[in-house]
Amino acid sequence: MVTTPHDPGSAHLDGNVLAGPLRELFAVDMTSARTECVGCGQRAAVAELETYLGGPGVVARCPGCHAAVLRYVRTPSTAYLDLRGTLTMTVPMPAGGAES
């Protein structure tokens, strides 16, 4: 299945696909982190967010109310992470702490 970049009806994937991009910023896996949606309060793992890849960046939406909880854009020199839709993020930490 292939969708064109700006097809508004394009199917979403899920936040598993954010594992690599977020691992570039954080010392631990963030797809297991649980987000709490500002809009509806639903908690979901980042891996469970409805994730849209079609635009210049990534938009990940709450599986409950579809509000954008995480936006991410990467340019060659800068990463923009917009978390205004996320109230809290609970991150499981590996025993012994994060690796570098």
Place this chain on the structure above:
Amino acid sequence: MRWQLARLVDAHPETATARTLTLELDSWPGALPGQHVDLRLTAEDGYSTQRSYSLAEVGDSGRVRLTIQRLADGEVSPFLADELAIGDEIELRGPVGGWFVWDPADTDPVLLVAGGSGVVPLMAMLRARRSSDSKAPFRLVYSVRQQADVYYAEELGEIAATGRDVETVIVYSRVAPPGIARSAQRVMAADLQAPGWEAGNGPRCYVCGSTGFVESVTQALVHLGHDPQRIRTERFGPSGG
């Protein structure tokens, strides 16, 4: 986590539209089955694009395996499925992901449900079970359109024939081969029920396929009484293009 160069050391066709690649890495920490790697291609003019692929085999020996489904209009997959040649190098980052993974130390029963190329990370789990001393009961329900689309056919048959407490079932959604009583249709609730892997047995469920497939199977599992907290999902789609 840095990009590193991975060298193609083996490649073989899996089906008419998919190819399995074995890549060798200088530094590989090992991985959990279900994890991915990101691959990055850069054109001569500097244009660069990356895709996330599930590991088909986690590669404790410094070699990892991926199976790439060629998407007709894809930007990356036709290159990986057709053109990348033995000895060529490609940029790879990983392993990444910690949600859709199976821990070989976990003894709970496991129900794997695959749609099409979604079988890849579930195959990594089956292979990891086999290469560990895990006795966790495993059942794979693998939905394909037709027989020619089955990945890892020989190995799946072997796993089912020789493994204890491992079942693999292939269901056909478009064309069933001769001798198969089940009519060709999508995965139904009845396909997901088997003694040992019922909701009451509390299996961990891993569902991987297209978004529509994952959502319909997840709904069916919840309807059968499976705890949503024990269902982990991964949607495959155009990002794999």
